[in-house]
Amino acid sequence: MCNIKRTTKDSVFTALFSHKEYALQLFKVLHPEEKNVTEKDIEIITIDNVLTDGIYNDLGLMFKDRLIILAEAQSCWNGNMAIRSLLYLSETYKRYLAKKRISLFTSSTVELPVPEMYVIFTGEKSDHPAQIKLEDHFPDDTVSPLQLNVKMIYDSKEGDIIYQYINFCKVFDQMRRDFPDSVVMAVKNTITICRNKELLAEFLRDHETELNDIMYDFLYNEEYWRKLMLRDERKKAREEGLAEGRADGRAEGRAEGLTEGLSEGRLQGAHDKAVEMAKKMLDKDMAINDIADLTGLTSEEVTQLANLES
Numbered sequence: 001m002c003n004i005k006r007t008t009k010d011s012v013f014t015a016l017f018s019h020k021e022y023a024l025q026l027f028k029v030l031h032p033e034e035k036n037v038t039e040k041d042i043e044i045i046t047i048d049n050v051l052t053d054g055i056y057n058d059l060g061l062m063f064k065d066r067l068i069i070l071a072e073a074q075s076c077w078n079g080n081m082a083i084r085s086l087l088y089l090s091e092t093y094k095r096y097l098a099k100k101r102i103s104l105f106t107s108s109t110v111e112l113p114v115p116e117m118y119v120i121f122t123g124e125k126s127d128h129p130a131q132i133k134l135e136d137h138f139p140d141d142t143v144s145p146l147q148l149n150v151k152m153i154y155d156s157k158e159g160d161i162i163y164q165y166i167n168f169c170k171v172f173d174q175m176r177r178d179f180p181d182s183v184v185m186a187v188k189n190t191i192t193i194c195r196n197k198e199l200l201a202e203f204l205r206d207h208e209t210e211l212n213d214i215m216y217d218f219l220y221n222e223e224y225w226r227k228l229m230l231r232d233e234r235k236k237a238r239e240e241g242l243a244e245g246r247a248d249g250r251a252e253g254r255a256e257g258l259t260e261g262l263s264e265g266r267l268q269g270a271h272d273k274a275v276e277m278a279k280k281m282l283d284k285d286m287a288i289n290d291i292a293d294l295t296g297l298t299s300e301e302v303t304q305l306a307n308l309e310s
Contacts, residue, residue, distance in 0.1 A: 012172075013072040013120070014059050015214055016165060016203060018044050025161040026070075027063055030118070041294035045092055057085065060180070062090050067092060071150075073121045082150050083135040087115045089148075117150040120162065122169035125154040158196075168199045187215045189229060271297075275305065282306050 027110030134148040156162035
């Protein structure tokens with residue numbers, strides 16, 4: 001049995017299928033017609049830096065001339081699996097060429113392993129499609145020269161490794177709901193129930209400590225990411241609130257400006273009327289002080305008017 005060095009970013013998915021015995025079982029479910037494939041024909045390919053979301057849920061398996069890219073989508077639907085698979089495939093081919101020391105700058109045509117793209121979805125199938133196409137990410141009514149189809153796996157034959165894994169995840173999800181405040185109880189009950197139901201029982205027995213750590217990490221990571229999302233949502237709400245407040249403030253400022261403008265307009269109109277009245281009084285030779293008292297103008301303003309009128 002091979003020993004896989006685990007990081008805290010592993011998921012149960014990558015931990016399970018990184019063991020060749022289970023990877024071989026997986027391959028035989030996908031290709032039951034292949035009778036002579038052995039563990040020696042399998043190469044595990046792990047890439048830890050392609051669109052990670054806190055947990056590594058992508059895995060590459062090389063079976064002779066086949067390159068199988070697997071991704072796990074858990075209970076939440078992700079419509080971007082085709083893009084994720086494309087990037088993983090591109091990086092895998094890059095490493096494959098480097099490992100084989102194959103140059104692309106020669107006249108001979110390079111042969112590549114035939115890719116197969118799968119997503120194992122552990123949530124409810126609902127009305128999700130049988131496959132995801134890369135072309136769906138391009139604008140409608142366009143023809144892309146780049147074609148990539150990802151097959152979705154929602155269930156499998158009872159008892160096989162895919163069936164066991166999907167149902168293991170469903171038990172885990174249920175325990176998380178049953179024990180929202182106890183990571184320990186959620187993990188402990190998941191292992192007990194799955195052993196009793198013969199879901200990954202051998203793997204659970206041989207790797208219980210490893211699996212405990214992975215599941216704890218997952219739950220703590222999930223809580224961490226949930227808090228980050230909540231923080232981002234609150235930050236967004238604050239920013240939207242501030243923006244709305246600024247907009248309201250600008251609107252209020254415009255309203256105040258209009259009010260002030262109207263006030264200034266009314267004041268200017270009153271002043272103009274006072275000036276016209278003062279001119280008529282000057283024409284009747286009334287005293288400057290009397291004109292100022294009656295119109296509200298200052299004596300200086302009345303004097304200026306008198307000088308202009310003379």
